[in-house]
Amino acid sequence: MGQDDLFGSSVNEPQAYDVAARAEWLRNELNRHSHAYYVLDNPSIPDAEYDQLFRELQELEAKHPELIVSDSPTQRVGGEPLPEFHQVRHEVPMLSINNGFSEEDIQNFDRRVREGLGNDHDIRYACELKFDGLAINLRYENGLLVQASTRGDGFTGEDVTVNIRTIRSIPLKLQTTTPPSLIEVRGEVLMFKSDFAKLNQRQRTANQKEFANPRNAAAGSLRQLDSRITAQRSLRFFAYGIGRLDGAPMPTRHSALLDWYQSLGIAVCAERTVVSGAQGLLDFYAVIGQRRTQLPYEIDGVVYKIDDIEQQKILGYVSRAPRFAIAHKFPAEEATTTVLDIEIQVGRTGALTPVARLAPVSVGGVTVTNATLHNEDEVRRKDIRLGDCVIVRRAGDVIPEVVANVPERRPDNAIEFVMPTACPVCGSPIVRLEEEAIARCSGGWLKCAAQRKGGLLHFVSRRAMDIEGLGEQLVEQLVDKGLVNTPADFYHLTLDTLSDLDRMAKKSAQNVLDALEKSKTTTLARFIYALGIRHVGESTAKSLAKHFGSLDALLASDEARVLEVADIGPVVALSILSFFSDPLNRQLIDQLRASGIHWEEGEPEQSNDLLAGKTFVLTGTLPTLSRDDARAMIEAAGGKVAGSVSKKTSYVVAGEEAGSKLTRAEELGVVILDEEQFLKLVESGS
DNA sequence: AGGCCTCGAGTTCC
């Protein structure tokens, strides 16, 4: 019997040695052929031979499990399903990129770049394709792939490592003997058109649902909890960016970064090039536009980035998008359909939104039946009537929008849209303030069920109290049955009441109660946001929480105190104060606190006024501080940062290669500081 | 007064 083999006692030493060498040779061969196929796009052996080598390695590893290493090609096939994806916080946020559509947009981009750099020469731009897939972050530590995560909201994504490991164009180990200690490679996972067609063919024969387009197929495949399914889905990866990098110098050019990636065995866009000036960008766009249909994958445009990384740093970021890059998008696919009806939706603030009900039409592989018309003026401007034939497209290839009507196909009986004078939900009068584009129901919380539902849904939403299981369906039922009228009522629900509702058994009812219980531990910022005060969104709620530290401090404040908070002006201040002065709202807050909602209270922010009233302008590159760091230090000390030098500027902080701002400061006699002097000023105030 | 930037609010489809 082969019993002895199982215990390894009959394996003699020299033989094991040969086996190890053979396994290593096989791994190298397989990796080399994969690289040739997926990265160089130049197959080096027939598929059948590859499969034969692969099976040999699999058999060897089955007999000698001690030979299995994490970067073996056999370790890509996927394992047991996961219960869920874990959240991953990105060390360097994964930002989005601004879009341009017209030649004019691109000319403006180039002009802003040259102005920002104080440069009259043509700028060198790296041009690439804008793949229609999903952005992914690959983390390599000492050359080994240790984690892969989705973009998510840019700050937090999901851990999809096991799925990403099945993608053969992604090296499990970087091809270098001197890898950086840490590198985060960023790029796009996508599905080739041919693989998409094959997949849908398979889905059809298996009587499974087909995917609408390659993007959805790629997204669906990557979000599989069972990575064995992902392994059968032929996904590809192309790198275009970088997150953190430790233990190696950052390349000085974007194009050099991509060259480096290629040398490490990571696939990059084959169509990439470096051009000069705005005309170079437009020429690239035209060439790619011509070749678009012949490419093996779908793209929705091209991307331009300043090639010089130093110049990228100088321009920096505006909120969540870099100023040094732009996506030049192809026109969105359009279709024509008929407006069957225009209905009115009532939002949580009472805002009335006309929504076009459309005859179903396929746009970019997705069937569209609704499209927002935003407001009354928009309907007039586009002159949309019931029965009209209209052109629709998916804005940014996601949200449907009515572009225009087709006047020559308007039927004689087309009906003009009129905004109702009474709320379609509660019958209260509609009010539209002069100078405002939005018409609103005047019923408020108490009278209008739509506003109540909207407000309650806002309260339970993920960014507010984050109560899982309380969705639209359930809230609708609870409001209609009169079981919940204010957020405080949620916390008095019982198992019996909940179990009586449609589509609710004991188990789900208990889940809702557990989620409610869990939500009682929260943060002040979430709580303020959840209240749904007009003009107070997530960001303003955070500022308020930070500034006042406790709810009672906020409740006791007056207009002057609220106006101290950054980015709060008279309109927002009034909205906040009138909300808290309403006895009903006070009562609601008391009830919520009484039901056990609590958070950790902080100290009110000490306003550091060391640099209060001083305005700074930053120019050039500082030796150690980044622009963002310097700005944060100034603001923390109560100072302000402006974009250009004027008489009111107190100090100009100048670094290497300072441009026109420095000259202007000299002309005006403004005090100029270098980094060292600046740091002293921030510490001591003198 | 005018322009830029951010934030808020509303929306679609799977």
Add this chain to the structure above:
DNA sequence: CTCGAGGCCT
């Protein structure tokens, strides 16, 4: 994603 509007800078 889009639009509108508030806040702040020039």
